[in-house]
Amino acid sequence: MTTAAAPPLSSLVRDQITRPSPIRQIMKMAERQNIIAMGLDPAQVISFGGGWVNHQAPDAFRKAYQSVVADADLFHNSGGYTATLGDLECREQIARFEEHLFGVPRLGAEHIAIGMGSTQLTHDLFRTLLDPGDTVMLLDPTYANYEGQFAFSVPGVRIVPLRVLDPATWAYLPESDPSGMAREFSRLFDAHRPRMVLFGAPDNPTSQVVPQALADVMLAKTAEAGAWLTIDFAYKCQYFQQPPAYYAWSPADHPNVVGIHSNSKWARGLGRRLGWIEAHPSVVDAIERVQQCSILCPDTLSQMTMARYLKAAIADGSLTEYVARANALYKHAADVTLKAVDTHLQRPRLTPFGGLYTVVDIGTNADEFVPRALKATGVLVVPGGGFGDSIRNGVRISFGPLVRDTAKIDEGLERLGRYLRASH
Ligand SMILES: Cc1ncc(COP(=O)(O)O)c(C=O)c1O
CATH class of the missing domain: 3.40.640.10 (Type I PLP-dependent aspartate aminotransferase-like (Major domain))
Structure with a gap:
């Protein structure tokens, strides 16, 4: 008996499905089963990939x-x-x-x-x-x-x-x-x-x-x-x-x-x-x-x-206090991140006005660099190309998920910096 194929999907979806969000793709790479398949210990992976916050709600x-x-x-x-x-x-x-x-x-x-x-x-x-x-x-x-x-x-x-x-x-x-x-x-x-x-x-x-x-x-x-x-x-x-x-x-x-x-x-x-x-x-x-x-x-x-x-x-008045407290937390995480970038990566970067991220110029195509770096160091960052042509040689580093664990920020960027300098 032949198995009938499902009818075709819409042409829009067929076109878009071949261009998945680059961020989703990289986050997929960091899923547990893929990390294990790479021979890495998931407990040792430090991710700067996530675009999410990690402070307590009020x-x-x-x-x-x-x-x-x-x-x-x-x-x-x-x-x-x-x-x-x-x-x-x-x-x-x-x-x-x-x-x-x-x-x-x-x-x-x-x-x-x-x-x-x-x-x-x-x-x-x-x-x-x-x-x-x-x-x-x-x-x-x-x-x-x-x-x-x-x-x-x-x-x-x-x-x-x-x-x-x-x-x-x-x-x-x-x-x-x-x-x-x-x-x-x-x-x-x-x-x-x-x-x-x-x-x-x-x-x-x-x-x-x-x-x-x-x-x-x-x-x-x-x-x-x-x-x-x-x-x-x-x-x-x-x-x-x-x-x-x-x-x-x-x-x-x-x-x-x-x-x-x-x-x-x-x-x-x-x-x-x-x-x-x-x-x-x-x-x-x-x-x-x-x-x-x-x-x-x-x-x-x-x-x-x-x-x-x-x-x-x-x-x-507790709303203003809550927002001020959260901002102090993220400002601290941003400061730790910038200091670690300057110490360990020693590459151009931007100082965040707010938000969860900085972007760093790694001086080489990030689509190729990021998977190699993940495999070698267990550190995940997001390649810049998905955000625009101007940032193909850059990576996004998110400090949001690590806001309550800033020691990991330094450790992750130390590992990444060692790899970046060795591979240049
Ligand atoms: C600029 C920007 N807009 C919108 C969103 C999505 O927000 P929401 O969770 O409200 O869908 C994000 C999520 O990272 C974002 O970075």
Whole structure:
């Protein structure tokens, strides 16, 4: 008997499946069975690969979960659907959170669409704002997932890269050459007329922020041309310096500015996914229609809990204290990382503004170097190529997962440095 083949998958998926996320691929390499297959002891592996945080969520947040689950009626309600854009109370509390921490003015529930984390929201946002064949402008390097997210949400989107890292000097160009950068942005914008400009603040993998002056030029050009200026604020709560003024831009004042926000990096809890879009009410209304067909509504339990937690933590001041404490922890991990890079790798790197990462110039193609280094040293870093052409000879080092075990940061970079110097 012949076994019939399954019918063909969609042509989009057949195309994309051959281009998996480079970060996922490298993380796969670090899975236990693959580590053992390489002849390594999993207990000895030190990973700088993960883009996740490892500090404790606020205890009051954990207790808010407990209070919902402990009450039979609340627990029952937590199993229901909320409105498609999210529970009104939670949307209002998120608006207060943004005002309280960052001074975002005139923000109300009408500017907030809650979803199941920023990855889902980003997909639905692209679907909401773009048409097939549109042009978008991204930084180079930037978050590796955007390219696939564009491909899956809006076919045929053309990406124009704005190079922000000089591979020869490892300078972050918006800082080292602000006027040259503003000119280059304007030149590319006028030549390609993108429908959207998108950047992360701070970005992944560089942990740099676009300076205010460049953001002002971006705002002026996009607003004048009727284009979107989208800022991915996944790491907004993680800052080691005073954030730029655009952290407080409000959609009430700037109707073409859209913020993408996530809970994943500042208040993880129970593995539940929650993120939100901040935008002009017309965008929020449109996302409602899109979410009706993607998620129907966000996670009810995490919205109930987040609303309770935020209300209390804003009122008693513990939210600001929690964010300051977490930032001190990550700042310390960043300092340990930079010192270890300077001591053991002795290669150019960037100083993070916030976030979880630094990027280091290893002076050779990282796609080839990283698997060799993993095998030889048991140390995992992420090769830069997936983030953009400018960083092919660089690696991303994440200190997020090791924030409570900084001795491992030094040990891992010592091993990697020895290997790097021996192989040069
Ligand atoms: C820049 C950026 N945006 C979005 C995300 C995903 O966030 P979420 O967990 O909310 O889907 C990440 C995750 O690493 C990220 O680095």
